[in-house]
Amino acid sequence: MPARDRPVSAAASTPDLSTRLTGEILDLIRREDLHAGDRLPSVRALAARFGVATPTLREALRRLQATGAVDIRHGSGTYVRHGRGRLVLASPVPQGLGIDSLLHLLDARTVVEPGLAAMAAERATAADLARLEDVLLDAERSFFPNDGRSARANEAFHFAVARASGNPILAETDEALMDLYAVAYAAAFPHARTRSRELHDHAAILAAIAGRNAQRARQLAHRHLEDAGADIALLLAEMGGDAAEQRTALGSGQ
Amino acid sequence: MPARDRPVSAAASTPDLSTRLTGEILDLIRREDLHAGDRLPSVRALAARFGVATPTLREALRRLQATGAVDIRHGSGTYVRHGRGRLVLASPVPQGLGIDSLLHLLDARTVVEPGLAAMAAERATAADLARLEDVLLDAERSFFPNDGRSARANEAFHFAVARASGNPILAETDEALMDLYAVAYAAAFPHARTRSRELHDHAAILAAIAGRNAQRARQLAHRHLEDAGADIALLLAEMGGDAAEQRTALGSGQ
DNA sequence: GTCCGAAAAGTGATTATATCTCTCCCCCCG
DNA sequence: CGGGGGGAGAGATATAATCACTTTTCGGAC
Known part of the structure; x- marks a missing residue:
């Protein structure tokens, strides 16, 4: 693994890997011009690409899933959903909806x-x-x-x-x-x-x-x-x- | 290890462990009457409690973090943020706010x-x-x-x-x-x-x-x-x- | 030749364990 | 009495292996 060099812009504001990865993945979606329904690279491929372990990358994906940015389907793949970081979102666990x-x-x-x-x-x-x-x-x-x-x-x-x-x-x-x-x-x-x-x-x-x-x-x-x-x-x-x-x-x- | 027995309530509707865990954790917050600012048990303790591995529990916590339900602080602990069932909320990790x-x-x-x-x-x-x-x-x-x-x-x-x-x-x-x-x-x-x-x-x-x-x-x-x-x-x-x-x-x- | 089904390949899901880093707090030293 | 060092505890990340689900493919049966 060659010198885990970060191509990102002067990040380091948050020393939180999974936080940075979420941005990284959203950037990837934008740069590759992926739209709703398109499939992202596999978890392993993404982890290798960003030089992190799979559980770490997984945490980032879960965060994106929680905000509706991506859709994860077991055995099939990870797909783009909204593709962007949403600012306003609905609770994923709505309770008391009478x-x-x-x-x-x-x-x-x-x-x-x-x-x-x-x-x-x-x-x-x-x-x-x-x-x-x-x-x-x-x-x-x-x-x-x-x-x-x-x-x-x-x-x-x-x-x-x-x-x-x-x-x-x-x-x-x-x-x-x-x-x-x-x-x-x-x-x-x-x-x-x-x-x-x-x-x-x-x-x-x-x-x-x-x-x-x-x-x-x-x-x-x-x-x-x-x-x-x-x-x-x-x-x-x-x-x-x-x-x-x-x-x-x-x-x-x- | 055959037929890992689930100590959790029936469930099994979604064969997705981390999905169930998010609900489980929210239930825990409610049952123990935890309020904003209160600390949750450690990741390891929670993992042991629910009978799952730490990375899995971590995914659940990340999801909750993404929707602002909990707040995770490195070295300090995991804290309740709003926990209450807010239905519409702002992303706790806003990005691209120009x-x-x-x-x-x-x-x-x-x-x-x-x-x-x-x-x-x-x-x-x-x-x-x-x-x-x-x-x-x-x-x-x-x-x-x-x-x-x-x-x-x-x-x-x-x-x-x-x-x-x-x-x-x-x-x-x-x-x-x-x-x-x-x-x-x-x-x-x-x-x-x-x-x-x-x-x-x-x-x-x-x-x-x-x-x-x-x-x-x-x-x-x-x-x-x-x-x-x-x-x-x-x-x-x-x-x-x-x-x-x-x-x-x-x-x-x- | 066509169709169906089984196997294989690919992908996410989960586990287990070890190590690192950060925070907090207590206790010792000045 | 105050401040700093250090240890305990908590989250962060890595590694590697295995399980489970989906899709594809390919061969055999008709």
Whole structure:
């Protein structure tokens, strides 16, 4: 092993190897232009490359996994997920996600997403708009009620709007809220059903963004989320007396 | 060694030891009623307790560290950081917090905080209002420009508004953004100075909240943050040509 | 020729053990 | 009584071997 020379820029601020390795790996992802789904070199290969032992490199990977930067699959490999060091993240071990939390999450999204939509209308690039259209078309194609895939396709639209806002940090924030929302929703209503109105609303929002109409985008996004709140209220009413039971079973938020 | 018997509860849902260990450790924290700052057993002790090897337990600790649940200090020990189930949090290892990120963070806060202020105006309890007043008085009392304590007292007001909104999740979200903002600001402008306008603005916002005037609270909060943006622009201009240099040195966020 | 299944290769998961470095605190020396 | 040295304890890292899972490949059966 030749002189474990550090190619890194004057690091040494933290004498913590695994901390430096996380940055090193993120740099690698950026430099090699790896995107979500791409596979990283094997643990052994990475360890050799950085001149560290495998358990050490593993610690770095675990940290990246915990923040959603990479995805580790036993027997298969390590894959890029978000690929960047996220600044705002959702707890990986959500506890106490009851109906209270679901409503709070929706409320929070109602604050954030209209802002994102407005920003997207003002700043979306041509590439952003193209991706939004792609995502919407994909959702239309894979539309089947009571299908998890369809729900995910609809989520993708919200993600795409967040990214199109041009503010990666606010986008991350919304992603964190959406992740938690999905978990809370699934826990509250195991039999999810996709409503066709989703697609319709999304199309209208896209039109407003493409038309650079920030006010309208904001309004539509706001109404879209309010409708979701109304749906939840409906579902709760349907469940009737079971609601209280459900609430307890889930361990209502703190 | 055949059929290593697991002393742990049933589990086996995820055949991933370190995943189970993270939950196990969090349970331990809860069961032993450990709070922020308390020390956990040593790595070796924990490994022995759960019947795993130290590197494996270490991976679990790294994951918890990555999400801010615990704090690991070389030579000293592992300590509880928040342990409590926060749902949205700032990365405890922020990287790439340059001036770009500072502006994005401010932008994000400009989306979130007016919403929080409006919600606080609608839903703040008497106790919330009392605390807001306390915090504001405290900030006035400890007002010294160029003092870190003064800056923190002003931050406390924003925290208090967030909590008064009645939405703990959106409050956590804003806290995460504020934490990151503070770090990014300190990195960009090491010689922080507190402006007296802060206090004045906060007093006005409190008045609007106490007066249950949601629209006005929203407006004031919005303007307050826009002013902060103008100040940053001014600081950047002051630094003149050095700005570009600074930007590079900090490693501007992607 | 095609298809299925078993084996092999590659990759992550876990173990066990040893050594190094840092922090903290106690106790001894001045 | 105060400060510094040193030891105990804690985390950090290395090494090497083995286990478990996934993917690929290749040969045999049909």
